[in-house]
Amino acid sequence: MEETAHEAVGLTFHPLDQFQLSPLFGAGGADYNPWFFSLTNATLWMAISVLGIFLLFVTATRSRSIIPTRGQSVAELIYGFIRKMVDDVAGHDAGRFFPLILTLFLFILFTNFFGLLPMSFTATSHIAVTAVLGFGVFIFVTVLGFVLNGKKFLGLFWMTDAPLFLRPIIAVIELISYFVRPVSHSIRLAGNVMAGHTVIKVFAGFAQVAAISPFAILGVAAIYGIEILVAAIQAYVFTILTCVYLKDALHPGH
């Protein structure tokens, strides 16, 4: 897609270059192959996310005011929002997993939003990062399901209220859908973020032609607005699905 656009219009489009890793110190490039511990732009922007979370949740709540300050109020709003989601979706006994779920939500939310800054890097656009989240949730939920319920966890796949001859078929379908969960879970997030960022770059590329540049810039602004929605909605969707999966592990009978 990059290549076709490049040759057909004669414009330079690099909509995917924004996803390249580059070292913080030294030169990178398309063939940059970092060590796992190398300090890259991904490291920097994830660190900025962590710093943002620290500022909002630790620094802003320092005063412990009864009447909250602005930052404290935002932190409490997010706290209450995710707390309620965990209680409503995963059940009241899921409260001990609330910090884990809030961790996921905040990581995705902050990474998505900092990724919307121009020149920044969006870690959640990389399937490798979202797979850590998606498969992390999958493995955690599966292990938890077996630890808490033992063999009864397999009841998730064996529909006792279905006719007997249908049960094996349903079990196969359920099993497949269960193992597809982490894949869809992580691709949904990465795909949404990546697509939006790429479309912005494509619109920005069209701004090179003077005649259509006003439309291109309007397009960038419009897509940017949608991306702000997507940044929040995808964090929400990822979190609520995590709660749903967690509910399956806690109460496989339902």
Added chain:
Amino acid sequence: MEHEETTHAADAAHGAVTEELTHGTAVPSEGPIPLLQPAYFDNLIFWAVIALIAIYFILTRMALPRIGSTLATREGTISSDLAAAEAFRTQAREAQAAYDRAVAEARAEANRIAQQTRDQIQSELDAALAQADAQIDARAAEGARAVAGIQAQAQASVAEVARDTAREILRALGAQVDEAAVDRAVIARTGG
């Protein structure tokens, strides 16, 4: 081609290629798109895990206990304030009732005092009227007595004058003055 340009630009920006870049194998320029670049996976996964662990510890060690206690304190403060407000409202209601009662009592008392005063004034007025009537009666009786006395005296004087006149007439006529006959005649004529 464009990848090489980027590399050159980055080289120019950063000066020299660092030692780190020479580690590992270089990825061919015609590799997959950056999002599916296997060369990035270990780095991204490593730092994502580090970031998640950092966020988890920031939340569990610092943020969540603090926010939880703040929310609990707030809830406690709000409910105690509400209870206090409820108590104050009850007090206010009681005070209102006491005030209303006091006003009603004061009004009744005022009515009673007014009635009493009215009654007292009325009785005093009646007494004064009675006294005045009695005095008027006494004066009138006295006047009547005086008038009667004066009348009687005048009648007596008339009788005296008539007797004297009758005696003098008899004497002037040279007749024997019969006192008793004169008296009878005078009494018969004056009616008294």
